[in-house]
Amino acid sequence: xxxxxxxxxxxxxxxxxxxxxxxxxxxxxxxxxxxxxxxxxxxxxxxxxxxxxxxxxxxxxxxxxxxxxxxxxxxxxxxxxxxxxxxxxxxxxxxxxxxxxxxxxxxxxxxxxxxxxxxxxxxxxxxxxxxxxxxxxxxxxxxxxxxxxxxxxxxxxxxxxxxxxxxxxxxxxxxxxxxxxxxxxxxxxxxxxxxxxxxxxxxxxxxxxxxxxxxxxxxxxxxxxxxxxxxxxxxxxxxxxxxxxxxxxxxxxxxxxxxxxxxxxxxxxxxxxxxxxxxxxxxxxxxxxxxxxxxxxxxxxxxxxxxxxxxxxxxxxxxxxxxxxxxxxxxxxxxxxxxxxxxxxxxxxxxxxxxxxxxxxxxxxxxxxxxxxxxxxxxxxxxxxxxxxxxxxxxxxxxxxxxxxxxxxxxxxxxxxxxxxxxxxxxxxxxxxxxxxxxxxxxxx
Numbered sequence: 543x544x545x546x547x548x549x550x551x552x553x554x555x556x557x558x559x560x561x562x563x564x565x566x567x568x569x570x571x572x573x574x575x576x577x578x579x580x581x582x583x584x585x586x587x588x589x590x591x592x593x594x595x596x597x598x599x600x601x602x603x604x605x606x607x608x609x610x611x612x613x614x615x616x617x618x619x620x621x622x623x624x625x626x627x628x629x630x631x632x633x634x635x636x637x638x639x640x641x642x643x644x645x646x647x648x649x650x651x652x653x654x655x656x657x658x659x660x661x662x663x664x665x666x667x668x669x670x671x672x673x674x675x676x677x678x679x680x681x682x683x684x685x686x687x688x689x690x691x692x693x694x695x696x697x698x699x700x701x702x703x704x705x706x707x708x709x710x711x712x713x714x715x716x717x718x719x720x721x722x723x724x725x726x727x728x729x730x731x732x733x734x735x736x737x738x739x740x741x742x743x744x745x746x747x748x749x750x751x752x753x754x755x756x757x758x759x760x761x762x763x764x765x766x767x768x769x770x771x772x773x774x775x776x777x778x779x780x781x782x783x784x785x786x787x788x789x790x791x792x793x794x795x796x797x798x799x800x801x802x803x804x805x806x807x808x809x810x811x812x813x814x815x816x817x818x819x820x821x822x823x824x825x826x827x828x829x830x831x832x833x834x835x836x837x838x839x840x841x842x843x844x845x846x847x848x849x850x851x852x853x854x855x856x857x858x859x860x861x862x863x864x865x866x867x868x869x870x871x872x873x874x875x876x877x878x879x880x881x882x883x884x885x886x887x888x889x890x891x892x893x894x895x896x897x898x899x900x901x902x903x904x905x906x907x908x909x910x911x912x913x914x915x916x917x918x919x920x921x922x923x924x925x926x927x928x929x930x931x932x933x934x935x936x937x938x939x940x941x942x943x944x945x946x947x948x949x950x951x952x953x954x955x956x957x958x959x960x961x962x963x964x965x966x967x968x969x970x971x972x973x974x975x976x977x978x979x980x981x982x983x984x985x986x987x
Contacts, residue, residue, distance in 0.1 A: 598625045616714045647704050654701035661694045699726045719833035722796070729794040732762045740911060743774045747866050747913065753808050753820070753897055754870075754908060761910035762792040763871055777864070778856065778914045781921040784928075786824065786841035786853035791871060791910060793833055802827040802872040802880060802906055803840065806897055807856065807916075809865040811938060822895035823867065825851035827880035827904075850885040851892065855925050856916035861938035864917040870897060871910030880904050 589606070592598040596615045599607050600622075604614055614621065668687055673680040702708045702723040709727070711717055717724035740759055744750055750757050765772045766788045772778060789803070805824035812819045826843045827850060843849050858865045874880060885904070889895055901908065926934040952960065959967055 592625055597621065616710075620710075620713070644706070651701050651705070654697050658694055658697045658701070661690055661697065665690050665694070695722050698722045719792075720796070725794045725796070725833055728762075728792060732792070732794075736762060740774055743913060744911065747775065749808075749866070749868060749911070749913070753806060753868060754901075755898065757908050757911060759909065759911050761794070761871060762790075763869060763910040763912040764790040765869060765912045765914060766790065772914050774912055774914075776914055778916060779921060780855065780857060780916065780919055780925045783856045783914070783916060784925050786839075787869075789838040789840065789869065789871075789912075790836050791831060791838050792836050793831060793909075796833065798830055798832040798835075799876065800827075800874040800879065801829050801831050801909075802874060802904070803829060803838070804870045804872065804897060804900065805840075805853075805867060806870065806895060807865050807867050809863065810893070811859065811862055819893065820895050820897075821854075822851050822889050822892045823854045823856065825885065825889055825900075827874070827882050827885060847879075847882050850882050851889055854892065855929055855931075856914075857922050857926055857931060858916050858918050859933055859936045859938055860918045860922075861940075862918065864915045866913060866915060868911060868913045870908055872901060872906035873909045875905050878905070880906075 589603050593600055593603045594607060594610075596607065596612050598621050599614050601618060607614060665687060668676075668683065668690070671683070673683050676683045676686075678685075699722050703726070708717075708723055712724055712727045717727065719725055719728065737759065740763075744757055744759075765774075767778060767782050768785070770782070772787075791801075793799075803824065803826050804822065807821040807823055808818070810819045810821045824840060826840065826848050828848050829838065829843065831838070840853060856865065856867050881904075885900075888903075889900070900906070923934040926932075951957075
């Protein structure tokens with residue numbers, strides 16, 4: 543077969559196939575055809591029942607669902623799986639390896655539950671026992687009881703830590719924070735990124751030792767201004783920080799406790815001593831907090847036995863460096879309330895505030911931290927005027943500090959070529975007497 547016939551054969555086959563011939567018609571048929579195509583496209587993009595369900599919504603319909611005030615549940619992979627196996631309960635998925643693994647996990651959980659029962663019996667027996675019969679008396683008895691209770695909490699976590707239903711419920715945001723397993727998962731998730739970010743900010747901005755000699759966060763504190771989440775250390779506009787923020791605080795140990803919240807500006811210029819001081823922008827105490835109750839709006843705390851120093855907007859004078867405003871969460875001693883009247887009397891002046899002194903006087907323990915920064919912007923003057931804060935007309939300018947070292951005399955190549963004979967070489971040096979600094983000819987006057 544010749545080369546030309548081999549190439550022409552596929553073309554001949556293609557031409558022999560029957561094709562739809564479109565006759566010459568008026569424009570109405572073409573318009574009808576375009577309308578039909580548009581109708582098919584709209585039908586394909588029209589959301590169905592599963593598309594607007596938070597448990598099975600697809601990525602292209604997430605924005606529409608969020609606009610309606612419903613948040614998608616879980617990850618996108620989970621939602622696709624729910625669309626395909628929505629009629630089958632998660633624990634009854636027809637996968638043999640999955641069901642065999644669930645049997646092994648169920649047997650392990652039964653073993654952990656039996657150990658928990660044995661430890662609870664030990665605790666009940668030790669509680670009934672007289673402290674005089676224990677070596678070490680009451681102190682040793684309390685130590686043993688605390689150790690047994692910690693072991694029981696650990697066994698509770700180990701009993702459910704591998705359960706896929708528990709993990710699924712936590713990832714869907716439906717976990718009960720009163721249960722230790724969900725607090726364990728939340729703590730693990732926080733320490734994987736958010737804790738590292740906060741620890742890095744504490745070191746980067748020298749919060750330790752400028753404000754406190756030691757700070758090790760154990761609670762997740764998130765900052766919101768006007769429903770906008772502020773990452774730690776971000777610059778915030780003065781108009782945004784004019785109103786008191788809202789905190790979302792997640793603690794990872796059980797029970798309710800009382801906390802104190804302090805907002806401190808660590809970079810207040812002190813012109814008299816050419817340095818910096820600190821200012822209290824907010825201070826409140828006796829605020830109840832638990833693993834389930836996480837919202838803490840500072841603007842709504844107005845009780846006399848809670849609010850010591852009301853919110854002052856963050857501000858900075860023109861020309862001054864940025865101000866570090868830290869939000870400090872301090873836990874009070876168990877069962878003890880802080881004397882807010884005394885706190886108000888001590889810190890009503892705001893200036894010269896020492897968080898370390900406040901911590902020592904009222905027996906507080908720092909457990910949470912977040913921060914934002916403030917600098918002079920277009921709205922600062924108006925914010926200061928609205929709240930009667932003086933200093934909007936003050937502008938700081940850097941002071942030139944002259945070197946105390948004596949001028950360096952020319953040496954070597956430069957010293958030998960100071961005369962007019964080497965004028966053509968002066969442009970290559972910065973230390974020719976009475977001439978340039980390498981930026982052009984400058985005559986000495």
